[in-house]
Amino acid sequence: MRFYRSKFVLPIAAPPIENGAVAVDDGRILGVGKPADFDGPFTDLGECVILPGFVNAHCHLGYTDMAGRLPFRGSFTDWLSEITAWKRTWNAADYEASTRRGAQMLLRSGTTTVCDIEAAPDNLETAMEAPVRVLSCLELIDVAAPAAGELSWKRFAGLSPHAPFTASAALYRRASAFCQRTKRIFTTHLAESLDEAAMFERASGPLYERLAALGRPMDDCGRGSSVKLLDTYGVLRGALVVHANWLSDDDIARLARARAIVAHCPSSHRFFNHPPFPLARLRDAGVGVCLGTDSAASGSALDMREEMRDFLAVFSAVRPSEALVMATTAAAKALHRPGITGTLTAGSRADLIAVAAAGARDPVEAVITGRAPVRFSMVNGKAVYDEH
Ligand SMILES: [Zn+2]
Incomplete structure (x- = not known):
């Protein structure tokens, strides 16, 4: 002792x-x-x-060295295309160096646990060598090619179907069932942008057009919000939902019923100039909210203190001690570690x-x-x- x-x-x-x-x-x-x-x-x-x-509920350590390379020019769809193109130019060494640098940034600014989304499965070893506690979630995308097979899923602390526009219903359902069965973290980006809302609610807009051109089946569009879609898949139960910027009252009721928890990423939110995060409506409905950094590619310094400052600057009625809870105990709960960290x-x-x-x-x-x-x-x- x-x-x-x-x-x-x-x-x-x-x-x-x-x-x-x-x-x-x-x-x-x-x-x-x-x-x-x-x-x-x-x-x-x-x-x-x-x-x-601090417990960082959402991060992409692998993108750290993209900081400042991908400015936001007003179109979320264009930004997604740019980061996708950028990722194609990167090799394993780029992801490794990026992950190591990101882990050092977390360490110096006081994060001891991070939920890290792994776009490159081979990067897992590097992430696990980080001096902080890394809960690595494998990113799953099957919009253009099949996702990584289930055999590799067991190596991760959780799974992260990327978003309803890049992961299919079948993939969401398989990943969710696996996480429920093995008590792993299930997390996904959801209701992040206006482009996503237009795609699912009205079968229109730039993201709709871009993905239709890529050959994505678009029959899940025009039927309601992306939150409703995932609820219909039955995958929201206990999910860690990242962003949740565009929510109707019905969406919020669905998240509350599913006991989903929302990770809000203040610096990323500001980077993309999203409308105000619906904090009060989520809280009124009893939906838990915690904080994350998202990646350095979308403007974060990977410093949870800076995220709290950004958050409190927008939500001046929130007490600083509440922001601290969102960066520690609330995030630990979202990552299935309540009372553990x-x-x-x-x-x-x-x-x-x-x-x-x-x-x-x-x-x-x-x-x-x-x-x-x-x-x-x-x-x-x-x-x-x-x-x-
Ligand atoms: Zn993210």
Whole structure:
């Protein structure tokens, strides 16, 4: 057992503790309290806030080195075509380098768990070598060619049919059944853009035209929203739905009934200039919302503090402590790890960080406004970053 002392401890699931301590034993949190509560070797992290590491509910580490290469020029469909073309020019080494750089960005900014969408299945090994906890979800697309076979699915923490316009009903159903049966994460991009809404609701628009030209069967279009479509497939139950920017009241009711959880990615949302995220309507319906970064290709610095700042700048009525919950415990729940990570609670995994708080009076504010690299980071009881 070793305990860590600092100016503040922010367990998230319990009130902040001034002059607090966190005891760690065998990869788990033994307890949280005052330094006098524990006896044994300790590390004084000084003028810091110790809190659970951030849980990033949606990321594409493999695209990190596309940062700044794919500006948004006003058409989501064109942007998708550009990133698809860009991906064709990349080889395994490009994805590896990108993944390593992205993992370092997460590490330095305090993320200890990430749900990473793997576009290149062979990149899994590189992702798993990252110093943070990577929950790798295999991206599935069968719009142009068959998706990776089920034999490879077992290697991943979850599956991610890309979106209703690139993954077929059969693929969604197979992937969902597999995840339900094996208790894996099932996540998908959904209701992200106006182009997607036009395609499914009215069988029109640029995305509709582009995919029809590629030979995609379009008989699922013109029948209602993409949320309704996935609900009809029966695949929304417990799903982690990413984006959900364009939602009717009926869509929200469907997400609520399915107990789906929404991952909102504030910097990506701003990058694409989407209309306001329907936070209040989702919350009123009881739909859980957590935060993710999405990829550096769509403008994220892969820094959950920056995502919280972006989010709070738009939703000024939300308390900073609520944003912190969305970046920790709520995201852990969405990734099937409630009480395991994203909280400092006796028995949870010792995934924690220390953020500089010299002169700070409010630990939540110190965490969210921090821009420097974290001072310390621990994953599974092992120090993976130490600058204190
Ligand atoms: Zn994404």
